[in-house]
Amino acid sequence: MFAERTQLALDLVGVFFFAVTGALLAARKGFDIVASALLAGATGLGGGVIRDLIIGVRPAALEHPVYLLPVVLAAAVVYLFFPHVSRFRRTLLLFDAAGLGLFCVTGTEKALAAGVPAVSAVLLGVTSAVGGGLLRDVVAREVPSVFRDDDIYALPAMAGAAAVAVLWWVDALSVWTGVAASVVTFALRALAVRNRWRAPLAYRRQPPDG
């Protein structure tokens, strides 16, 4: 398990990455600065809050107002630098991938620490990782990233969450192996975007015998 301070630090970095994607989308959509901060907050904190509610603990973001810092910082950074960001889509995807990598690891770890069965912990890790972005896209009326068919999104998070469960099982989960799992998840997602890795569709296009 992670020390509490480590958990908090990783969480805050993950919140910042996701919050930036919320503020970027808000800027893209012409929202005002308050709506930008709110969408940044929903994106950065949403996945973790859902996870904590399901586990049955008071959301960390509620107990520790420091979670608001990365949200405000993200809205400020986007406010100041958005016009310079010519490659909006790429920036959003990169920050989203970084948040995905961190949250699938910290989410799974928190669920395991709460005594949830390993399979459920993996799913809760995935929920933390995709929940904030799903909330962002639903309230901003975009096609949710997790359902876009142009490249795999949930699979890297599932791989990262499963890796954490295995590391925990063999008693090898530490900050270093956890961060390594985050980086691998991020790299898998970034490569998926770059190379348009796709999963099979939800149905077989051609039945086997006509």
Place this chain on the structure above:
Amino acid sequence: MFAERTQLALDLVGVFFFAVTGALLAARKGFDIVASALLAGATGLGGGVIRDLIIGVRPAALEHPVYLLPVVLAAAVVYLFFPHVSRFRRTLLLFDAAGLGLFCVTGTEKALAAGVPAVSAVLLGVTSAVGGGLLRDVVAREVPSVFRDDDIYALPAMAGAAAVAVLWWVDALSVWTGVAASVVTFALRALAVRNRWRAPLAYRRQPPDG
């Protein structure tokens, strides 16, 4: 009240029915197989998770990873057989009606067992029954079934949930009467679809005295 094993069995069947509707919609929308499983999971488990969070218990799907089986099964069934399903809309409506019938009964029963006032229990039963489908339609950007005006949707679920509360009040709630209430709810909804039963609109079109 139901025995725990009965509750679980009815739940798993209901999850399967709703999960099939999620996977069907995913296939219709061209999502990939992972997104299909996630949408199947959100549809099958969403209503029950919302109900359990409001009641204040840890969601059953979290405690018992067996809840994932019907979700995976549903995604697999749709993957294998979707091309043969020429009548997509009818299939989705039928499975949705079956899930509605089961969940309004098990949802109300669980709420009553948790000591919730009867009126609230009925509403929680309706929430369990319509919640998963609402989540499915919102994240897939469809008009939610519960708000479509072409036939009644929530009324059969309300009738089924109210029947469970009455049965419980007169101490006649058993597996058999519960399943009977499910079947009646399913039949009411299926007849509503077939015969386009409609409720009055949300406002009177003509004011009484001009």
Place this chain on the structure above:
Amino acid sequence: MFAERTQLALDLVGVFFFAVTGALLAARKGFDIVASALLAGATGLGGGVIRDLIIGVRPAALEHPVYLLPVVLAAAVVYLFFPHVSRFRRTLLLFDAAGLGLFCVTGTEKALAAGVPAVSAVLLGVTSAVGGGLLRDVVAREVPSVFRDDDIYALPAMAGAAAVAVLWWVDALSVWTGVAASVVTFALRALAVRNRWRAPLAYRRQPPDG
């Protein structure tokens, strides 16, 4: 802190205001009377339920079925009088502003009473105030009020919630000061709509030095 009866009375009035906006939108969209009542319920009760879940208490609306009265009343009032409401948009905005004013105050007060840090309590107050309307707009597939760029929406709620936290801090929070904060919040929001007060956009349109 408020007495329990006062809290309940203020809550019920706030639920009625928001529920009317849900029923109005349902009428506008051509939903039926059952969907109208459900959307009224989601709008009127949604923000408070989310707040209570995050605080970790059983939602008040679940414990006290009297919360359903203003919901049913709102659907009935809209059913009876909607055709006479020629100025749909203005009516919706006014009732929404009234709900916003009440809920940012009662929400913050409930969070403070539950021992949440003051900053988090303010945010929970804002969440209660904007949550129901956000839910209404998302499920009815409208652009959420909180993200519309034509006038400020969340800022008045933030001001009201912050005022409550300050009043509580200086031990001056009573029914009268609480209601005063509600009225000021309502007035700010109503003036914002009338005069099209806007916040700066989420990004600076022109970089300072090219």
